[in-house]
Amino acid sequence: MIEAELKARVRDPEGVMRRLEGLVAGLAEVYQDTYYDTGAGDLEQSDRELRVRTVHGPEETRTVLTYKEARVDEASGSKPEHETRVDDPDAVHATLRGLGYVAAIAFEKRCRNYHFEARGRRMVATLVRVPELDGTFLEVETLTKDDDLQAALDDVRALLTEMGINEGDLTTEQYTDAVRASRKS
DSSP, rough: OOOEEEEESSSSSSHHHHHHHHSSSSSEEEEEEEEEOOOOOOOTTTTTTEEEEEOOOSSSSSEEEEEOOOOOOOOBBBEEOOOOEESSSHHHHHHHHHHTTTEEEEEEEEEEEEEEEEEEETEEEEEEOOTSSSSSSEEEEEEOOOGGGHHHHHHHHHHHHHHTOOGGGOOOOOHHHHHHHHHOO
């Protein structure tokens, strides 16, 4: 499956949150992300990602291992994604290190997630704050097949418009790049 996703900088976080809360109640969660790569940066250079994410929510803590292939759509940054839940995060971190991967970057995301159906699709909208970055971001995604990617992105874009996001607010900058840049300054 491909994660058809668009991300935007949010000018009016409270207004966007009100609109989303009008659809469904949000769930506050804190993500602790660790991205792995080879020592030479082979994954990043080929536009792929290997991530261990631990999600701390109000009722549970869960960990997922995610592998994202290279982008299949440059304009949105959408990537095929493979993800599985992990029972023992320490074992997964040790396994990845044992296979020669190194923790390339780790950071925290403070998220408010909204799961709902729109335009006949399961959607997830996430308001994101990364403590090391200025501003609030909105990610909207749906899983789709390759032959439906453009239609899915059109649906995501329409939902963003309903949330008060315009085309100029969209960004394909990855959090990993932005956090690295903020740590250098």
